[in-house]
Amino acid sequence: MCQQSKPQRLKRSSSPPFSGPANPNAFQPHQPSLDSCHRVQKAWLASRVMPRRKAGYLTPGGQRSINEKNLRLAFTISRECAFDLMKLLWSLHPIRTSVMMILNVVRGLFPAFRGYSQAMIVDELQSLVSSERFAWSRIIKLLCAEILRRTFETAIDSFATTNENIVMDSARFFVEYQQMAQRLRLDIPTISEPIVRDCLQESDLFVRSFNGMGGFGLLSPFDFVQIFALLSELASHVLVLLSLTGGTANIGVLVLSVFSAVFPLLLSRFGFVIPHPDSSYTTREVRVAERQEKLRNLAYSDCHRPEILLFGLGPWILQSWANSRKAVMRNERSLYSAQSGVSQMLNQINVSDLLFAIQNIPLLLMFQSSSASLGSLALYRSSIQAVVFTMGSLLTTFRMAFQGIFLMGAFCAAMNIRPHLNPEDEEMTKYPALPNGMKIEARHISYTYPGNKEASLQDISFTLEAGESLAIVGYNGSGKTTLAKILLRIIDFDQGDLLVNDVDIRRMTPSEYHHHVTTVFQGFSKFNSTVRENIGLGFVQKLGSQAAIEHAMRLGGADAFVHALPNGLKTKLDISGFDAMPYPSVSGPTAHGFSSRLHHGLSGGEWQRIAISRAFMRADRPEVDLLLFDEPTSSLDGHAQNKVFDTIDKVSRAPSGERTKTVIFITHRLSTARRADKIAMMEKGTIAEFGTHEELLKKGGSYAALYKASV
Numbered sequence: 001m002c003q004q005s006k007p008q009r010l011k012r013s014s015s016p017p018f019s020g021p022a023n024p025n026a027f028q029p030h031q032p033s034l035d036s037c038h039r040v041q042k043a044w045l046a047s048r049v050m051p052r053r054k055a056g057y058l059t060p061g062g063q064r065s066i067n068e069k070n071l072r073l074a075f076t077i078s079r080e081c082a083f084d085l086m087k088l089l090w091s092l093h094p095i096r097t098s099v100m101m102i103l104n105v106v107r108g109l110f111p112a113f114r115g116y117s118q119a120m121i122v123d124e125l126q127s128l129v130s131s132e133r134f135a136w137s138r139i140i141k142l143l144c145a146e147i148l149r150r151t152f153e154t155a156i157d158s159f160a161t162t163n164e165n166i167v168m169d170s171a172r173f174f175v176e177y178q179q180m181a182q183r184l185r186l187d188i189p190t191i192s193e194p195i196v197r198d199c200l201q202e203s204d205l206f207v208r209s210f211n212g213m214g215g216f217g218l219l220s221p222f223d224f225v226q227i228f229a230l231l232s233e234l235a236s237h238v239l240v241l242l243s244l245t246g247g248t249a250n251i252g253v254l255v256l257s258v259f260s261a262v263f264p265l266l267l268s269r270f271g272f273v274i275p276h277p278d279s280s281y282t283t284r285e286v287r288v289a290e291r292q293e294k295l296r297n298l299a300y301s302d303c304h305r306p307e308i309l310l311f312g313l314g315p316w317i318l319q320s321w322a323n324s325r326k327a328v329m330r331n332e333r334s335l336y337s338a339q340s341g342v343s344q345m346l347n348q349i350n351v352s353d354l355l356f357a358i359q360n361i362p363l364l365l366m367f368q369s370s371s372a373s374l375g376s377l378a379l380y381r382s383s384i385q386a387v388v389f390t391m392g393s394l395l396t397t398f399r400m401a402f403q404g405i406f407l408m409g410a411f412c413a414a415m416n417i418r419p420h421l422n423p424e425d426e427e428m429t430k431y432p433a434l435p436n437g438m439k440i441e442a443r444h445i446s447y448t449y450p451g452n453k454e455a456s457l458q459d460i461s462f463t464l465e466a467g468e469s470l471a472i473v474g475y476n477g478s479g480k481t482t483l484a485k486i487l488l489r490i491i492d493f494d495q496g497d498l499l500v501n502d503v504d505i506r507r508m509t510p511s512e513y514h515h516h517v518t519t520v521f522q523g524f525s526k527f528n529s530t531v532r533e534n535i536g537l538g539f540v541q542k543l544g545s546q547a548a549i550e551h552a553m554r555l556g557g558a559d560a561f562v563h564a565l566p567n568g569l570k571t572k573l574d575i576s577g578f579d580a581m582p583y584p585s586v587s588g589p590t591a592h593g594f595s596s597r598l599h600h601g602l603s604g605g606e607w608q609r610i611a612i613s614r615a616f617m618r619a620d621r622p623e624v625d626l627l628l629f630d631e632p633t634s635s636l637d638g639h640a641q642n643k644v645f646d647t648i649d650k651v652s653r654a655p656s657g658e659r660t661k662t663v664i665f666i667t668h669r670l671s672t673a674r675r676a677d678k679i680a681m682m683e684k685g686t687i688a689e690f691g692t693h694e695e696l697l698k699k700g701g702s703y704a705a706l707y708k709a710s711v
């Protein structure tokens, strides 16, 4: 793969993760100046362009049509990454992979041998019967030879399958691991790019193709060996046919044989085959299909059931699903009826029946014109059938391989997507630690969410010295959470500068920066797991430490209710709040002798305490310089709120009382906000007022009005 070379990367989040044209139909393939990875990315992108559709790109997993442009693109992708990828996969098990390749070709010869051997038995039987000298010993000898041949075939087959499974298992692990590692590496701005999402989706299909031939109807690179096996099978059958028909010197027999074999190919060549529906879907049609799927999932989902019942959504879901389903069916019908009458008729003809009839003609000719034995006639018959079948398989395999190349291109392209927020190597700098926490300086920061017309943040400027605390307050939608996400380096900003400890935050690797912060997000995660994991994941290195988790729980005020749970820290938490409802027949200790209540629900406030404890898992660590809490206590009662803020204050100070960590919290409770050294009052995406509580009160502006209203 092209991991070594450096893919194109653009600095700002507004830039695409890998260059693609704004208008896909204006795509210009093959630019010699681009490096190998970029060429694969470009070729993959170009293969998704639907020239006659305004809607732009093919849906992920959609079938590429076999045309000149796509053949060229497939060639580019194969040239750039197939060999390297195969080499990499081969290096996982060099000997086993080589054996797998050889055995696949050898196995391709088996059917011809089988036919030949059976023909010999029939011939022998015929001669024994006609000569009237029936000898059991001769028959038994032949049967023994046949049994031996079959035993050998089975042994080779079984060894080949075991070997193949081992090779495929390690290949599957390798590609799955790569795909997952890359997915975890990508940041939010990168992953929200539609092109990246599609690329990852197709890459995922490629990874799934390693489940073996036929899995998901895909073909992995190892299954390409199938083509060699089919070719060797075809060659062996053709040889048998030649040897059988050559003696008769009947050219008509050969011509008819060949014609019957290539007939299915001719049908597909002249378009008498229904195209795969995926290849013709427009974006709108896909959207309808997705909506239908979403509504179906909604109907089956347990976690949404309470609201579905409460708001009486059943009829609406059913009606909306029916509308979408009908639209999908209409699309499918129009796709199929677009076929001409002739092609429809031809599609309805059973091709194999037709071929069966045609193949009888050369058979009759042979009977008439030669003294062919019964065995050779049977062999001829089965070889013709095998040729037809193998040609069909070859065609299908080729089609799948052709699609597989583009999925492989997606995999290679996905492996080289650079996260938006990662700095260029030459710009990268380490996080420069200061003694008393984190100094933050925002200069004219603006940010607009992708797809939004209005900026969510405009011209944000403030300075927070290391060890100071800041409360961000303001009306709903004024941009508080967006600012927090920017300070946490979850999203980038469009304009301005953000300096952390006097260094541009864009020069730091987000993963390194994140070691120095801890947070409670407004929409914090609820993991469908145990209490231990829900808390311990705040600092995975201490996930196994009972003491660390107990300590964090105490700080977050979660210890009392966690200890009261049926299995304490081991209690599995239910995220839906519905599955935990005990069914009357199985609640409590059951007749089966175990408690049916495997998951436990929590109240909103209890969940919040779990999230706070998670943040406290690392809050008092020396490397953590910034504690950022986005409405951490919105579900807590007044007493508990004060306790949490007391703890935050305590954790942010050294035993001497001096503050060693910077604290930022977002709150709607202005009585809490006044505890902070500085307050930022946000309005319509800007900081309208900035100062201490007293300064802002004295100013008599928005903050003073809000404060008076709240007390």
Ligand SMILES: Nc1ncnc2c1ncn2[C@@H]1O[C@H](COP(=O)(O)OP(=O)(O)OP(=O)(O)O)[C@@H](O)[C@H]1O
Binding pocket: 449, 450, 452, 456, 474, 475, 476, 477, 478, 479, 480, 481, 482, 483, 522
């Ligand atoms: N993911 C998003 N995509 C698009 N727009 C968003 C997104 N998140 C927030 N916004 C918009 O950005 C603006 C600021 O949202 P933000 O969540 O920062 O406000 P807030 O001050 O934290 O609000 P609240 O007090 O209700 O939590 C809003 O107008 C919102 O609609």
